[in-house]
Amino acid sequence: xxxSSNVRLSRKDVVQNWIKQxxxxxxxxxxxxxxxxxxITEWHIDGxxxxxxxAANTRxxxxxxxxxxxxxxxxxxxxxxxxxxxxxxxxxxxxxxxxRITRGFxxxxxxxxxxxxxxxxxxxxxxxxxxxxYKNSCSLxxxxxxxxxxxxxxxCGIYGYPVEEAASVALRTVKETSAGLQEVHFVLFEEKxxxxxxxxxxxxxxxx
Ligand code: AR6
Numbered sequence: 001x002x003x004s005s006n007v008r009l010s011r012k013d014v015v016q017n018w019i020k021q022x023x024x025x026x027x028x029x030x031x032x033x034x035x036x037x038x039x040i041t042e043w044h045i046d047g048x049x050x051x052x053x054x055a056a057n058t059r060x061x062x063x064x065x066x067x068x069x070x071x072x073x074x075x076x077x078x079x080x081x082x083x084x085x086x087x088x089x090x091x092x093x094x095x096x097x098x099x100r101i102t103r104g105f106x107x108x109x110x111x112x113x114x115x116x117x118x119x120x121x122x123x124x125x126x127x128x129x130x131x132x133x134y135k136n137s138c139s140l141x142x143x144x145x146x147x148x149x150x151x152x153x154x155x156c157g158i159y160g161y162p163v164e165e166a167a168s169v170a171l172r173t174v175k176e177t178s179a180g181l182q183e184v185h186f187v188l189f190e191e192k193x194x195x196x197x198x199x200x201x202x203x204x205x206x207x208x
Contacts (some may be wrong), residue, residue, distance in 0.1 A: 019043060019187065023198060025205040031178040032208070033171075033185075035201060037194040040066060040152050040187040041073040044108035049147040051101075051111035052187075053137050055154045058116050060085060060093040060100065065157040066189070075106040082114070097132030099140045111146060113137045117155030120162070127169055130155055134173040142180035150185040153193045163193050167200040175205075 019038030027033035036043070040052050054070045057063050060082040062071040071078055081102040085093045094100045099115040115137045118129035133154050141149045151170070155161035174184045188194040201207075 022194075023201070024208045025201045026208050027175050027178055027184060027205060031181050032183045033174070033201060033205060034183055035194065035197050036150075036185060036187045037189075037191065038187055039069065039189065040150055041069050041107060043150045043185065043187050045148040045183070047104075047108055048110050049145065050109045051104075051113050051141055051144075051146050051149050052107070052109050053099075053149065053151045053154070054112055054114045055152050055157070055159075056094065056114040056116055058092045058094055058096060060114055063158075066152045070107070070112065073107055074104065074112065077105045078102060078112070081105070097129040097136065099133070099136040101140055101144060109150075111141075111144065113140055113149070115154065117159055117161065120155060120160040126155075126161065127165070130161065130166065130169045131173045134170055135177045138174060138177040138181065138184070147182040148185070149181060149183075150187050153186070153188055153190075153197070156193060163196045164200075167193075167196045171197070171200050171204060 022036035025033040056067050096116045102112050115133040117133045118126040
């Protein structure tokens, strides 16, 4: 009831202006942590020194989840740019835990950092690989002179990483590797992820 059956909302209509005001914490003396709930494709700071991180797969040619949303919003040029990234082994442009960078194309950010989180199941190296994904994304951002970076909850969707464990790895790792960055944001799509990140931050960091 309420919405007529012949009204079809596109994904864009549903999520427009969907980033909610969040919370801030002191990550380190020089870097702020910001937690937000919403759609990462809408996030931006200044369009010049900002980047969002994509939770991609090793082929880097798009997929479902946040990867699909980013490719949809950035436009076809993004897929073309990804295709140009050299393959390390057959079909693999970015091994698990590593990161690659492209322009933002139709997104309001300057750059997109593509990283590949671990598939959680039957993977004894999952924590180490998740840590690498965060660490290499931050390092690449610093290397490229970026100041603001926004992460989704890497591996917490299709790749099955439990949210509590992921939040702890994510916050610990960005704290260790944020030197050179001004702000690290997490844009969390699901309420559960938002509250889990928020609880983890409250128990380990100072709120500002
Ligand atoms: N903004 C922010 N977060 C989002 C958005 C969005 N628009 N959409 C989904 N999420 P997933 P993974 C959240 O599955 O687990 C793809 O097919 C989602 O709720 O996107 O790393 C790739 O091509 C979840 O919390 O990524 C790979 O094959 C988090 O983003 C595979 O999925 C990550 O979920 C990667 O799986």
